[in-house]
Amino acid sequence: MKNIAIIGLGAAGLCALRHLAARPNFFRAVGFEQSSQVGGTWVYTPEVRTDKNGISIHSSMYKNLRTNLPKEVMAFPDYEFKKSLPSFIEHFHVKEYLQDYAEHFGLFSHAKTLFNS
Template sequence: MTIRVAVIGAGAAGLCALRHLTTRQPTFQAVCFEQNSRVGGTWIYTDQTGVDDHGLPIHSSMYKNLRTNLPKEVMAFPDFPFRKDLPSFVRHEDMLDYLESYADRFDLLKYIKLSTTVDLVHPQKHTDKVEWQITYKTLTDPDVIPVTETFDAVMVCNGHYSVPMIPSVPGLDLFRGKVTHSHDYRYPSEFEGQRVACLGAAASGQDISVDVSSAAKHVLNSL
């Protein structure tokens, strides 16, 4: 019996899932759907913010000077180490290169539908099992009619960093300065000579505070 599996997203989790599914053929038959034109998920850097060329929300929160806050020795897949010449804390470009190399090494691209969005995942209940209807469409040709296929299982690997969480801050609507979320932060020159308050002191808050300080007049990092 062959089990058809839909993998949504070709970032780190999606590529790893696809690598293990495709080594267990013909038990599993996998298809991966990725809305970007390349693999890498959140590690695909772009200067764009807001929406992309297709009108879709920008997925990545990468900023220009970002380095990982975990060492490569911890982040690497067990059977695919990083290049030895790289430092422990790599740049986002190195992380993207690593994932693209992983996809090449295990010949995964042939299972991935790039520039393709999944519009609907719908369960179909039967007496003895549940099947999943996946409706998807290509972004390269907007006139193409969406396609619906049936799968036995779905692995959702689209990450959880693409939708910014913006808390309700009393008085924020009265603030006359610039308000931006870390999801839309790209480079420190945007804040040249300005006084900047970074709200939040977790990993991204601390890192962006340091990055912004290279250009800003004054930076306050607040919990």
């Protein structure tokens, strides 16, 4: 069995963790996220500089960002966005989708964030 560390639990990290964790006879996968939540670049905050733990805050988002790709193209093949959402969604819908994806596939038990390490 191989130990695998995934650094960052944005979209790519969550997808990798989902597929590696689904093969427990071959891999022991743990995802590491420096912030308190999954979602990577989709986690928006208006704050700048450092957070209360001294970690640099970086957000590529801005308050009113909408995606420039339709959600139908952005979705993982085995997990759709909510059908009730419009095709071009706001950043917080993507973050919610990634958090729901992690919950749906039981990824939080394989994740270490800043507050659950």
